Amino acid sequence: MKKSWSFVSVLAALALGTASAVGTTVPANTTFKVGAYGVGQDIRMTYPxxxxxxxxxxxxxxxxxxxxxxxxxxxxxxxxxxxxxxVCFRATIG
Known part of the structure; x- marks a missing residue:
């Protein structure tokens, strides 16, 4: 049975800073889960x-x-x- 896995990356802002891009590599031995949060919802960003x-x-x-x-x-x-x-995404282990 495969299990769902989540990766969370948190950025703290500098004073009035802007974010141009953030990213990470999908871990080895996992598969990125398309539609993990619903149809057309592959990545979740949580803002204030x-x-x-x-x-x-x-x-x-x-x-x-x-x-x-x-x-x-x-x-x-x-x-x-x-x-x-x-920034969150889900991957399946295995």
């Missing part, structure tokens, strides 16, 4: 104001899965001092 779901396709939203690396490019997203956002 709530969740945003992204696809892993190289399309018009900020999420992508390319060569085993999950990347989110929030563009001009600005965090206030000491604010955080979380």
């Amino acid at each position: 104001t709530g969740d945003v779901f992204l696809t892993s396709a190289a399309d018009t939203d900020a999420g992508a899965l390319n060569s085993g690396r999950v990347t989110v490019s929030p563009g001009a997203f600005v965090l206030v001092p000491d604010a955080k956002f979380t």
Whole structure:
């Protein structure tokens, strides 16, 4: 039986800093789970104001899965001092 696995990355903002991109490699011996949070919802970003779901396709939203690396490019997203956002994706072990 395969189990679901989640990776969480948290970034703390610098004073009035902007985030241009954040990413990580899908761990070895796991498979990225497309649709883990629902149809068209492969990656979850949690902002101070709530969740945003992204696809892993190289399309018009900020999420992508390319060569085993999950990347989110929030563009001009600005965090206030000491604010955080979380990027999550799920993978299946095995």
